[in-house]
Each structure stands twice: as C-alpha cells, then as structure tokens.
Amino acid sequence: MSIHKMMNFETKSTIKNALIIQIEEVGFERVTVKNLASTANINRGTFYLHYKDKFEVMEDLQQELLNELESYVKHVQPLEAFHILKTGQLYQPFVEVITCIKEHATAFRVILGEQGSPAFSKRMKEVFSNQILDRLSVIGEELQDSEFQQYLKAFLASAILGVIQEWLDRGNEDVSVEELATIHSRLLRFIGNLTSTQY
Template sequence: MASIHEDMVQKTKKQIQHHFIGLIEAEGFSHVSVKKIAERANINRGTFYLHYTDKYELMDHLQQELLHELQTRITAILPKEAFLALHQQQLYPPFIAIFQFISEHAHALRAILGDQGDPSFAKKIKRVFGEVLLERLISLHPAAKDEAFRMYMHAFLTSAILGVITEWLENCEEQTAEEMAKIHFQILNFISQLRTFIQ
C-alpha cells in the first residue's frame, strides 16, 4: 500500500507532466523551460529538480511511460485470434484496448506527436508496433525470410497504423474508442477483400 509521501510524489509528478504537456502544445518543446513548468504547476524549481534533471529527462520519462503501456496492450494481441475475429465479423477486444489507451492519453500523444513536440516519438511508436505486433504477423507470411520484404512491410504497416492514430488524435472528440475500433475493423475488412476487386 502506497504511503502518503509516495502518493504526494506521484501527484506532483502528474501535475508537472500535465503542465509540461500544456506548454508543449502552447509554445513548443524548444521554448519550454523548467521555470515555465514550475510557474504553471505552481511549484518552485527545487521541487521540479527533486523529480527530474531537466525538461529532456521529463520528456524521456513521459515517453517511456506511454510506450510501456502501449507495448503492454499490443502484446495482448494474438494474430490468429485477431484474424479469427475478422473472419467472424467480430470486433477484437485488444484492438479496442489500444484505442482506449490512445483516448485516455490523447492530450499527451497529440502534444508529443505534433509539430511542436518530439519528431523522434513517432519512430518510437512505430518501433513498438513493429517489434511486438508486426513481427508476429510478418513471420506468418511465406516471404518473411526475405530481409527486404520484412523491412518494407514494416515501413508500410507501421506508417499506416501511425497514420490512423494521428488522424484520430485530431478528431478524437468525434469518435469514441469503440467507434474507432469499428472503423479499424472496416479498414482491415476492406484490405482483406481487395483481391475480390481484381477477379
């Protein structure tokens, strides 16, 4: 059971992160300073330095938290179960969980992935999808032993996934996580039936 001190530490960290994200959206990461974060969070700079060395460590810590949670949710996806759900015209719960994660952290994801955030974060998200999920999918394909195929398939699929995520982040007030999961299902269903258009 967490102590009162631990609860206060976590509350302060969340407060710092919240205002840090707001500053990135308002001014851009390059213009954010520890002084501005402290002023927004209504703390002194000494309190900030108890938790983070500088804004770069804060950014890295925030990103690692997001990537770890995303990886945990992606790991729950089993390709055979996902394909079976698609075949049976059913929504796959782990897909819904990923969209719920995006919805829950939309503010932070939108800020960091945005033009004024960190350009490297998109690559990190793509790496998580590639290493955890797509590697399993690609390994099921006969061409999986071809290094060039793997490289370009990774690039194609991760870019497509990130494209859906970033588009929804711009419009996430319009669709719920469940509605996005349905749209995602429709996209996968459309792709799986592409061959019927050329027969």
C-alpha cells in the same frame, strides 16, 4: 507505497501534465523550467528535486506512455485478430489499445504534433512493430524474406499510427473507441478484399 513515494509520484505527474499544457501553448522548444514550475504550482527548487531539465521530463513522459501502450499492444495476436475481423466483429485487445490512447489523447496528440517530439512517432511504431508485427513472420513464405518483412513492418506500423494520428488530430470526441476500431477493421478488410478481387 509510502507517503514520501506517493508525494514524489504525484509531483512528477503534475510536472508531466504541466509539460503537456506548455507544449500545447508554446511548443516544446520554448518550454522553460520556470514556466513548468509555475504551471505545476511548485517552485523551481522542487522541480530540480525531481528532474534535471525539461528534456528529462519529456523522456519520462514518453516512456510512461510507451510502457502503458505496450502493456496493451502485447495482447494483440495478429492471426486471431484477422480471423475475428473477417467475421465483421471487433477484436477486443485492439479496442483496449485504442482505449489506452484515448485515455491519454491530449498527451499523445501533443507529443506527436509538430510542436512535440519528432522521435515519438518512431518510438510508437517500434511498439507496434516489436509487439504485433514480429508475430506475423509465421504467416506464409513471403515473410521468410527478411528484407520484405522489414518493409511490411514499416508499412503496417505507419498505417496503424496514421489512422490513430488522424483520429487524434480531428479531436476524438466525435468518434468513439468502438467506431475507430471499426474503421481499422474496415480498412484491413478493404485491403484484404483488394488483393483477392479478380479483375
């Protein structure tokens, strides 16, 4: 990477970090370019060299987070995951997904929050849906029903995101990546056991 490109990348990163700070302080609606530039320690002219407005910064930040998340989620194989979870072990590719979210915890929490972007949770669900849940169609005749498959994808994507949001909202310092992965595993086993229990 050339020095010019590196400086561009660093300035954009600084502006995106400034956006996270500003959303946390005042909410996205009240963020201004003036405040972003001030928080990033740059002038407005420098801001406009990199972004048109705050919406472009938000889009860039979201896309960056989603791309990184997807790069880990794509390694999750549902059949392999279920097999390993049944033995009570942690499924490493999923641990890596949670690690990615923990590394960017503030950004995910702020954008998913009420002051952030309502569309972001839908985009996160699509990452889980497109990468993990599409591979579930190989399991059983039930999933040949396309309408049922759509609802199952919505249910599972919401469940995965719901647990992650609860973790982020609580302040994840108290719960490690491994502990959250264990909670996910316990939830999946619990649901599995409910369906196989004879009443």
